[in-house]
Amino acid sequence: MFKKDEEVNIKNTETVIGQSIKVKGNFFGDGDIVVEGKLEGAIKTSNNLLVGPKAIIKADVEAKTAKISGEITGNVVVENFLEITSTAKINGDISASQISVESGAVFNGNCLMTKVEEKIEEKKDEIKK
């Protein structure tokens, strides 16, 4: 389905939304998610997300890492690494601590780089509390 990637590596796939499937609603999971079909609503996972080249997502997206090759209309919030490939079309704001954008990708929105160090300090403060 996808070539193995050093950064966004899908190992523990909990959900696969195939090409002929349309999901409507709030889709929240703990495992890795692969989207090849359509999704409307919201999608959130505490692990990795892969959006295939034919996928169409009209939703806000949250994930630990993400590789986007399809179309997303909505905001994308990624905790660690966000990879945007040449076939991706993103209409919305993106936020991640590391971003890679391949030539040919379409992106209309604001980009916010979050710092990993800040998050580590926040977590340390939370533990102390």
Next chain:
Amino acid sequence: MNIFVYDSFLSDKKHQNTISKIETRITDLGLSGKIIRLNLLKNHLDSIDGEIKRGAKTIVAVGNNETLNKVVNSVLSSNHPDASKIPIFIIPVGKENNEISLSLGIENYNQACEVLSSRRIEELNAVEINSSYFLSEARIQTMGTKVEVDESFTLEISEQGNIIISNLKIDKQKALKNHQSLPNDDKLELFVGLKKDKEIKSAFMFKTLLVSNKIKKIIIDKSVEITTPAKITLSNKKLKTIVGKNRSF
């Protein structure tokens, strides 16, 4: 006492030879018990529940997927406090409609008698669908079917195929990695198998599913029809099941 539940189709003469061989082997192994012969007039739930109350040691379905489903439903529907402690088993008769026994590691009636004798017991999940139960899978056609998952999202499928709710994998269609449908992992999986595809390409894990279709029914354990709307969830009851060495899980 071992209870042997003979399904009604076994009264057909073509099965007499097989039944005789099974009974001889069971006697040789010292596993003889009481035989209950099901027929269209006899309610299997009452018959098997009566034997549970009388202290059945093992309940053995002799027949096919449907026979096993009747035993599963009888054991799980029983109000008797010891019902969940009684191991169940299947001796398959005939090659057709016996996919569940194969997944349990029971290849044929001859080997089944040996497996029964060795008494290797696994505690398996059962799945509740409305007021019934199933062990392996529930299946419905995609067209016209509405699926709501965990009260959070719905699925719309635009191609012909099947929606498969799987607890114990019984078909030969290639499974997705990490989705092996193990009946002892406390998880339920939903697959979408499209006619155009050789392998499953969509998979979801869930806790509760609402399925509806105005025309088509859900088939559980490849044998029993259930009308929709249907609520499907993992049962909190477990099935003590005697299994073979070559089981699929």
